[in-house]
Amino acid sequence: MTQTFERLDVPPAYQLVFQAIETEIVEGRLNAGDRLPTETAMARQFGVNRSTVREGIRLLEQSGLVRREAGRRLHVSLPHTRELAPRVSRAMVMQRVTFRELWEVAMALEPAAAALAAARISDAALTRLEENVEATRQAVAAGDPVVPLDVEFHALVAEAAGNKALLLCREPMSLLFYPAIRVLFTKSETGRIAQGRLIKAHEILLDALRARDEKTARDWMTRHIVDFKRGYAVRGLDMDAAVDRLSLLAV
Amino acid sequence: MTQTFERLDVPPAYQLVFQAIETEIVEGRLNAGDRLPTETAMARQFGVNRSTVREGIRLLEQSGLVRREAGRRLHVSLPHTRELAPRVSRAMVMQRVTFRELWEVAMALEPAAAALAAARISDAALTRLEENVEATRQAVAAGDPVVPLDVEFHALVAEAAGNKALLLCREPMSLLFYPAIRVLFTKSETGRIAQGRLIKAHEILLDALRARDEKTARDWMTRHIVDFKRGYAVRGLDMDAAVDRLSLLAV
DNA sequence: TCTTGCCCGTTTGTCCGACAATCAGAGCGT
DNA sequence: ACGCTCTGATTGTCGGACAAACGGGCAAGA
Numbered sequence: 001m002t003q004t005f006e007r008l009d010v011p012p013a014y015q016l017v018f019q020a021i022e023t024e025i026v027e028g029r030l031n032a033g034d035r036l037p038t039e040t041a042m043a044r045q046f047g048v049n050r051s052t053v054r055e056g057i058r059l060l061e062q063s064g065l066v067r068r069e070a071g072r073r074l075h076v077s078l079p080h081t082r083e084l085a086p087r088v089s090r091a092m093v094m095q096r097v098t099f100r101e102l103w104e105v106a107m108a109l110e111p112a113a114a115a116l117a118a119a120r121i122s123d124a125a126l127t128r129l130e131e132n133v134e135a136t137r138q139a140v141a142a143g144d145p146v147v148p149l150d151v152e153f154h155a156l157v158a159e160a161a162g163n164k165a166l167l168l169c170r171e172p173m174s175l176l177f178y179p180a181i182r183v184l185f186t187k188s189e190t191g192r193i194a195q196g197r198l199i200k201a202h203e204i205l206l207d208a209l210r211a212r213d214e215k216t217a218r219d220w221m222t223r224h225i226v227d228f229k230r231g232y233a234v235r236g237l238d239m240d241a242a243v244d245r246l247s248l249l250a251v
Numbered sequence: 252m253t254q255t256f257e258r259l260d261v262p263p264a265y266q267l268v269f270q271a272i273e274t275e276i277v278e279g280r281l282n283a284g285d286r287l288p289t290e291t292a293m294a295r296q297f298g299v300n301r302s303t304v305r306e307g308i309r310l311l312e313q314s315g316l317v318r319r320e321a322g323r324r325l326h327v328s329l330p331h332t333r334e335l336a337p338r339v340s341r342a343m344v345m346q347r348v349t350f351r352e353l354w355e356v357a358m359a360l361e362p363a364a365a366a367l368a369a370a371r372i373s374d375a376a377l378t379r380l381e382e383n384v385e386a387t388r389q390a391v392a393a394g395d396p397v398v399p400l401d402v403e404f405h406a407l408v409a410e411a412a413g414n415k416a417l418l419l420c421r422e423p424m425s426l427l428f429y430p431a432i433r434v435l436f437t438k439s440e441t442g443r444i445a446q447g448r449l450i451k452a453h454e455i456l457l458d459a460l461r462a463r464d465e466k467t468a469r470d471w472m473t474r475h476i477v478d479f480k481r482g483y484a485v486r487g488l489d490m491d492a493a494v495d496r497l498s499l500l501a502v
Numbered sequence: 503t504c505t506t507g508c509c510c511g512t513t514t515g516t517c518c519g520a521c522a523a524t525c526a527g528a529g530c531g532t
Numbered sequence: 533a534c535g536c537t538c539t540g541a542t543t544g545t546c547g548g549a550c551a552a553a554c555g556g557g558c559a560a561g562a
Contacts (some may be wrong), residue, residue: 057308079342101416108363165352
């Protein structure tokens with residue numbers, strides 16, 4: 001009988017450099033804030049050329065594990081939501097995720113975030129939410145766009161939930177979902193009605209959070225998200241159409 | 252009066268190369284499967300050195316936007332869950348996410364996934380779930396580890412929900428959550444009891460999905476996730492301890 | 503016909519050496 | 533103390549080079 005062999009892949013040296021440094025970081029021997037050695041030094045240590053080290057560094061850079069501070073020296077850094085979320089969002093767009101799919105995820109996450117926030121919200125966070133709601137009222141009065149403020153409102157609620165895993169899960173969805181509802185708040189009559197409902201929901205949510213009332217927070221957030229779906233239906237928009245690439249640039 | 256200027260940052264050329272190609276892909280002028288030009292050709296087109304192009308390619312590679320097929324030529328590819336989820340998981344570990352945080356997210360996502368799956372599951376997916384539950388029964392009988400099968404069960408349910416956004420949100424959490432519950436299923440007496448409860452929950456869930464019973468699916472998934480928390484408490488484990496780095500290697 | 507071996511142009515991975523721009527810090531003058 | 537200049541270190545970019553591996557064509561052998 002003939003022995004079958006599985007394809008053995010020889011990773012190029014620059015990937016080994018990447019993995020070596022990545023391991024140091026993940027295993028905690030290099031901590032956030034630490035400075036990496038210079039490229040030449042690492043080239044000497046690894047016994048490869050500086051170009052090879054540089055290619056490895058690019059991989060680290062894109063993973064968010066190292067960052068180039070204002071100057072030039074490389075620092076180890078925590079990969080942060082601001083870098084990871086856009087990549088996941090982009091993947092969603094490329095996989096032709098629909099508004100319905102985003103809405104379903106929002107229906108799961110946003111009410112949960114609201115309930116957690118009600119239990120844990122700090123006074124500082126409450127103040128920022130109050131400012132946000134006030135700004136939204138003014139934007140509506142002035143005819144300015146409300147969606148950026150809506151995005152902020154929900155982000156603040158999620159942040160107040162004090163759950164870093166939730167933030168990481170929610171952000172990519174949020175990045176696409178809220179831009180996609182921009183159409184619901186145009187200057188038409190329907191748009192004005194939708195803005196009124198949005199303000200009311202935010203106000204009630206704010207009150208519920210202030211009162212540490214988990215149940216009301218959860219229920220009204222649910223209503224609020226359901227409202228977006230209804231807005232879509234009322235306008236005859238297709239919930240099963242893929243979210244557009246343009247959404248990525250919107251916020 | 253003197254004009255004030257804000258610091259203008261000149262991105263290095265390799266990042267421009269990255270952005271240029273990234274844009275081509277995101278805007279749809281380059282589609283998944285397309286072959287990229289050779290490095291020398293791109294260097295000629297961009298008017299930069301091949302080394303610079305290569306550094307840009309490393310950034311694309313790490314984003315999952317291009318892939319090195321078996322041979323060598325670079326193909327455009329959809330960034331997939333398998334690449335994105337581990338990065339987010341790693342970020343969670345580095346941010347010292349606790350089991351409680353993961354559990355809260357699971358409490359939001361898993362019941363929703365179960366309900367959606369009940370509405371949409373295909374016969375093929377049902378078959379795979381049945382096989383999984385059967386394999387779990389055998390693993391319990393044989394004393395083999397059940398956690399990998401549990402991970403698979405929940406992944407199958409999520410897949411059956413037919414929601415790509417949900418999959419992308421859920422995966423990073425799942426990658427950490429299920430390894431973290433491994434301790435609950437040791438060979439002790441408590442472990443055996445926990446295994447029994449797990450099997451029962453999976454069986455009922457399977458029946459609910461087969462019957463397209465959304466409510467039962469959601470309720471039992473909720474119970475099932477609550478059970479994990481109880482298991483943690485019963486064993487006196489600290490839910491507010493950061494999930495360990497080791498979890499990353501576990502599955 | 504199918505396999506094997508060989509040749510050849512192409513492409514990637516790696517290396518070497520070089521240099522301008524820029525930053526950090528030392529030293530200096532006021 | 534403050535500002536200035538000089539100097540060395542470091543990064544970003546370049547040009548050129550070469551071995552290894554691949555793809556494909558072609559010929560020899562079963």
